[in-house]
Amino acid sequence: MSQLTLKQLLAQLADENLIAADDILKIETAEPTAAPKRPWYIQTLIAFSAWLSALFLLGFFSIFIADYIASEEIVMLIIGITLMLPGLLMRGRVGGLFAEQMTLVLFIVGELLTIISLTLLFEQIGNDIVIGSLITMAVLSLTCLLYPNAVHRFLITFPIIGALSVLLYEWGWVNGVHLLIAAVAGATVYLWWQRPRWLSNRRTADLLAPITYALPINLFALLTPAFFEQEATDIQWWWITTLIMLGALIILTLRLFREQGSSASSTAAILALVGLVALTLPAWQIPGILAGLLVFLLGYWRGSPVLSGIATLYFLFSISYYYYTLDMTLLTKSLVLMGSGLLFLVGSAVARRLIPDA
16 A cells, blocks of 8 residues: 555545644645754764865865965956855855855855955055955955855954954054954943844844854953963053953843842842952953953853853853962962852852842
8 A cells, every 4th residue: 555645644534524624724834844953963073074075175176276376366366256156156055064064165265265365466555464454354244244154154253353453453552452352342242132132033143143152252362362471462451451341240230130120229239249349359450250250141141051151161261360370379379269269158148148039
């Protein structure tokens, strides 16, 4: 006996009066159930094989044409645009994970060749580093809109913000990094603040979702020079960034208390604000402590364990660095560490007594 199709089965049920006509219409117009997803480790292996295959293919061709491409900027530009065409034309609608990842690799290599070729073509205008940074930001910002791939949109935020940092250095305004940090922190808070609103729009969600995870990591990367000696980075006045992070934390904390139905004058809010101000002591020259706490609260607020986990790791790293750089003997450091632990325990006990729901 041959297997019945869905249409034949529904016809037989209708003949025997076992199903209503309205139910048949609902079943026939219902969307098919999506196929079960592959396990994550299978997807990882497929993606890795696609990247490996694409890189080997590009390496094979580069052996023969690298010398010629390096001397012909126009040819390099044409090849770069050609490599990006599959991703641009198909707009991310590539069948299968392997094909999608291979297209992504080719697209990234095409972007790289395009940026290099345009930089070589326009390097006579002025400083080639400045020209290259401006072209990098322009090309990647454009492809971010044209190529709807989440991994690509996540990755390109790093060279864009990196190019901005290079411009500040080349223009002799190294301490302008504090403004860049403020802008990235502000964008991070705003996008996560407005997350429920932009998630309701499919196109906007596809654009912003990967960027909202990349921005906090960029923020942590921009704060990394604070862990080095001033002579190595020439960046001064890290207390400016600390105050910026403190302001953002206070605003976010008050917002969280308002959402919980508590006023800014409540005992819980006052204790939280006192704790934030107290944290500025170790964070005065290491703003990563407050930045880690800020991103952690954003992750907690919007229910993102991934964001909270990343922030927790960075917060612990910043605290550990502060402890490591204390100009004290090992015995004194141990006492400070023990005292800090006791202080946190006492603070927790006081909070539980004053705030029953804490």
